[in-house]
Amino acid sequence: xxxxxxxxxxxxxxxxxxxxxxxxxxxxxxxxxxxxxxxxxxxxxxxxxxxxxxxxxxxxxxxxxxxxxxxxxxxxxxxxxxxxxxxxxxxxxxxxxxxxxxxxxxxxxxxxxxxxxxxxxxxxxxxxxxxxxxxxxxxxxxxxxxxxxxxxxxxxxxxxxxxxxxxxxxxxxxxxxxxxxxxxxxxxxxxxxxxxxxxxxxxxxxxxxxxxxxxxxxxxxxxxxxxxxxxxxxxxxxxxxxxxxx
Amino acid sequence: xxxxxxxxxxxxxxxxxxxxxxxxxxxxxxxxxxxxxxxxxxxxxxxxxxxxxxxxxxxxxxxxxxxxxxxxxxxxxxxxxxxxxxxxxxxxxxxxxxxxxxxxxxxxxxxxxxxxxxxxxxxxxxxxxxxxxxxxxxxxxxxxxxxxxxxxxxxxxxxxxxxxxxxxxxxxxxxxxxxxxxxxxxxxxxxxxxxxxxxxxxxxxxxxxxxxxxxxxxxxxxxxxxxxxxxxxxxxxxxxxxxxxxxxxxxxxxxxxxxxxxxxxxxxxxxxxxxxxxxxxxxxxxxxxxxxxxxxxxxxxxxxxxxxxxxxxxxxxxxxxxxxxx
Numbered sequence: 346x347x348x349x350x351x352x353x354x355x356x357x358x359x360x361x362x363x364x365x366x367x368x369x370x371x372x373x374x375x376x377x378x379x380x381x382x383x384x385x386x387x388x389x390x391x392x393x394x395x396x397x398x399x400x401x402x403x404x405x406x407x408x409x410x411x412x413x414x415x416x417x418x419x420x421x422x423x424x425x426x427x428x429x430x431x432x433x434x435x436x437x438x439x440x441x442x443x444x445x446x447x448x449x450x451x452x453x454x455x456x457x458x459x460x461x462x463x464x465x466x467x468x469x470x471x472x473x474x475x476x477x478x479x480x481x482x483x484x485x486x487x488x489x490x491x492x493x494x495x496x497x498x499x500x501x502x503x504x505x506x507x508x509x510x511x512x513x514x515x516x517x518x519x520x521x522x523x524x525x526x527x528x529x530x531x532x533x534x535x536x537x538x539x540x541x542x543x544x545x546x547x548x549x550x551x552x553x554x555x556x557x558x559x560x561x562x563x564x565x566x567x568x569x570x571x572x573x574x575x576x577x578x579x580x581x582x583x584x585x586x587x588x589x590x591x
Numbered sequence: 592x593x594x595x596x597x598x599x600x601x602x603x604x605x606x607x608x609x610x611x612x613x614x615x616x617x618x619x620x621x622x623x624x625x626x627x628x629x630x631x632x633x634x635x636x637x638x639x640x641x642x643x644x645x646x647x648x649x650x651x652x653x654x655x656x657x658x659x660x661x662x663x664x665x666x667x668x669x670x671x672x673x674x675x676x677x678x679x680x681x682x683x684x685x686x687x688x689x690x691x692x693x694x695x696x697x698x699x700x701x702x703x704x705x706x707x708x709x710x711x712x713x714x715x716x717x718x719x720x721x722x723x724x725x726x727x728x729x730x731x732x733x734x735x736x737x738x739x740x741x742x743x744x745x746x747x748x749x750x751x752x753x754x755x756x757x758x759x760x761x762x763x764x765x766x767x768x769x770x771x772x773x774x775x776x777x778x779x780x781x782x783x784x785x786x787x788x789x790x791x792x793x794x795x796x797x798x799x800x801x802x803x804x805x806x807x808x809x810x811x812x813x814x815x816x817x818x819x820x821x822x823x824x825x826x827x828x829x830x831x832x833x834x835x836x837x838x839x840x841x842x843x844x845x846x847x848x849x850x851x852x853x854x855x856x857x858x859x860x861x862x863x864x865x866x867x868x869x870x871x872x873x874x875x876x877x878x879x880x881x882x883x884x885x886x887x888x889x890x891x892x893x894x895x896x897x898x899x900x901x902x903x904x905x906x907x908x909x910x911x912x913x914x915x916x917x
Contacts, residue, residue: 415790415793419791424791424792424793425791426791427788431785433780434784435780435849436784444778444789444794445793448792448794453774492788492792496792
């Protein structure tokens, strides 16, 4: 569904992302992992059209979308969420979701109906009339997801949708994401919460210092020496090996 | 849809009661004062579209107001065009100027105080141009011929003028409400709250902002034409002066930016206050502007949502009914 090839981006002398490639097959949940500053969010901003890539191509449903502005990409059916969630204050939860729904439903009544349906599907039925600014972090993350779904997008790029949540909330949102996937959506998610990645993602890519260093099923990745070293430092893999043998 | 609170209804009712009481006061001074306030209220509603809903705080709405007034005046004085055509042309010219300023400013991603400064610069440049060129009447301005009659949009009877203005104000408010509860309005608010999130949700934010400037320009141009038809005379300071720009933003901020009633309430309230100050201290001209400043500072500090927001805290209806419907 999504093919990213040799994406590169530098800011001044800093190479944020070098030659990153990844594939997201339709109906799958793919993780994008990596330590802080690895370039994950930069990857997202390039894929979703927020910043221009220096090099590389992005293809979505077989169509070359490299360099298209975000609103065009969204209209094609791919949407990103933000790590720092900022609901549209001054609007209710339902109106917030409706902003997404307006993309394909131009009438207010239709958009609001779609918004209510999406909200209920994400377990936000009781909050629909509340001002969005009154939501807790967990509520805001859900709202972010709901707004994205309401646009009718089929591929969702989730940027740390679990960050800042307590374990019970994570369990809930993992369930929600799985449900949405089963309804025919595809996910590419940046995530630090390994519990979530392990239980959701079929495959994951690991980015370190702007380069893809590994990819495969998450269970294998956590044993991959290059991945362990990316997180824990040079030589860490060998030391861990020794300790587990000792 | 957000429900109104009792406080907001009371505030709106008070404004309507005041506007109707002018009919019975039979005081030409009072009516003349209210007529002026209503014209400014239309500029305030113009500012409210961009500044209130879109968060695009312009400091140069005089550019739109003046362009509307000048377009109509030039057509009528220099080309003998009918006042009704001039009226429409003024609105269109305002919209075109708004779209032009918006297209240019947003093309380069100007926001916040940079946008405010650019709009101010536009208004000032236009003011200087209008006072220099021959076809704008130069320093002596443009004067319409006195010819009362509906075809010329000139009315000898002040009550008729007042009624016509009330209708215009009502129409602009209805349009504002329609915008607020439309797809465009939701997009505009989304742009105000978080432009990046808006872009991610498929909104062409550049287009929305330019459209907002065009609509705001149409309202601003309309206000300029109203002024022209009322006074039959304009010059560069009167319609392009920064006093207009200040009045355009101060009313909505005090009344409640991004609300339907805010601009009207704020403008009426301020003008009443200014008028009261003039009567209390007749020897201090310009005191009303000092008062405006004090009120503006207090409003910014204590009433972030303006009078409408304050009134909303009193007697808010519960949302129970709607929840039951759902």
